[in-house]
Amino acid sequence: MQYDFVNELGYLGLAVRLKRLSEAMVHSGRQMYKTLGKDIEPNWFLIFKLLKKYDQLSVTEMASKLHFSHPSVITMATKMEKAGYLNASADKNDSRKKNYTLSQKALDNLPGFEAIWDAGIEGTKKLFGEGSTFMDQLESLEILYSQKDFKTRTINELSNE
Amino acid sequence: MQYDFVNELGYLGLAVRLKRLSEAMVHSGRQMYKTLGKDIEPNWFLIFKLLKKYDQLSVTEMASKLHFSHPSVITMATKMEKAGYLNASADKNDSRKKNYTLSQKALDNLPGFEAIWDAGIEGTKKLFGEGSTFMDQLESLEILYSQKDFKTRTINELSNE
DNA sequence: TCATTTTATGTAGTCAACTACATAATTTTA
DNA sequence: TAAAATTATGTAGTTGACTACATAAAATGA
Numbered sequence: 119m120q121y122d123f124v125n126e127l128g129y130l131g132l133a134v135r136l137k138r139l140s141e142a143m144v145h146s147g148r149q150m151y152k153t154l155g156k157d158i159e160p161n162w163f164l165i166f167k168l169l170k171k172y173d174q175l176s177v178t179e180m181a182s183k184l185h186f187s188h189p190s191v192i193t194m195a196t197k198m199e200k201a202g203y204l205n206a207s208a209d210k211n212d213s214r215k216k217n218y219t220l221s222q223k224a225l226d227n228l229p230g231f232e233a234i235w236d237a238g239i240e241g242t243k244k245l246f247g248e249g250s251t252f253m254d255q256l257e258s259l260e261i262l263y264s265q266k267d268f269k270t271r272t273i274n275e276l277s278n279e
Numbered sequence: 280m281q282y283d284f285v286n287e288l289g290y291l292g293l294a295v296r297l298k299r300l301s302e303a304m305v306h307s308g309r310q311m312y313k314t315l316g317k318d319i320e321p322n323w324f325l326i327f328k329l330l331k332k333y334d335q336l337s338v339t340e341m342a343s344k345l346h347f348s349h350p351s352v353i354t355m356a357t358k359m360e361k362a363g364y365l366n367a368s369a370d371k372n373d374s375r376k377k378n379y380t381l382s383q384k385a386l387d388n389l390p391g392f393e394a395i396w397d398a399g400i401e402g403t404k405k406l407f408g409e410g411s412t413f414m415d416q417l418e419s420l421e422i423l424y425s426q427k428d429f430k431t432r433t434i435n436e437l438s439n440e
Numbered sequence: 441t442c443a444t445t446t447t448a449t450g451t452a453g454t455c456a457a458c459t460a461c462a463t464a465a466t467t468t469t470a
Numbered sequence: 471t472a473a474a475a476t477t478a479t480g481t482a483g484t485t486g487a488c489t490a491c492a493t494a495a496a497a498t499g500a
Contacts, residue, residue: 298456302457306458337449338450339448349449349450350449350451353450373448375449376447376448
């Protein structure tokens, strides 16, 4: 890897590096689907997997399970519906709710998509190697950031001086 | 932490989790500056640190050292200039180049900012605990993603079946 | 030396997340 | 049971990264 000033900054550059890495992964994923001739986008696996598990979910239910804002879910779901992968229907008991299910096209294509996702998981597993604690540490980070955030921790450090 | 479907997906959800975590950090950083009454934005530390080390740099030089696109650097540097933290001047030998240096205001405020950044680093260090290999593993991930990307690795896995 | 290529900056438009606000339906409560 | 509060979806606008294109200056080379 060529010279990278951000890496020199250690923990200070952490947020920037996490974002860059994530963007690199998403970009690469988009290329992969293109190469394999699949007309889906990088984050759609979230909704495919959700609806595979829960059969039918509304916008808000998906947003809550994914920890995404509801407008983000609307954007994703609308695209997937236009691409023919989702069916939408109004809820019988609550006419505000819009329920989504997987379409026949989704069910037909899912095995192929899952083969790709499983291959991606295998590749990542190999990349980390045996006994990696990266995912555990990521989990800890997430928990700590949700409990007591960066701002609070830094301000505490400042007042300890 | 409440139920999170993305975490259930293991490595498949990695990119989403890295992005969310990064966004949470940036959001929290923004709040922190607000609380402490500092009129700077989360990523500005990159340019403060760069110009502290190199004194004078052009747009392209900064972009290359940070691995950012040059339009991103222009956006950041223009904001910092408007806030009075940077001075811009045309290069003597090459009139295309725009050189940036830290302003007097930047030099006056830098010690205060560095105290905040150092506190942030300390907080993060404590959070990881002794002997953490998280940053090393992040580095490996970055290197591996720059050498042979996700797409390539996944397609390799697919063809190994 | 002048035509071509490369480099530096700037501009426009895209993308995927977000917040804030709007509207309609449901639920709660006085 | 009617008013108030809450909930579900939708819309508009913001943000910070990006790519693609435009323009001007400098460097290269026939």
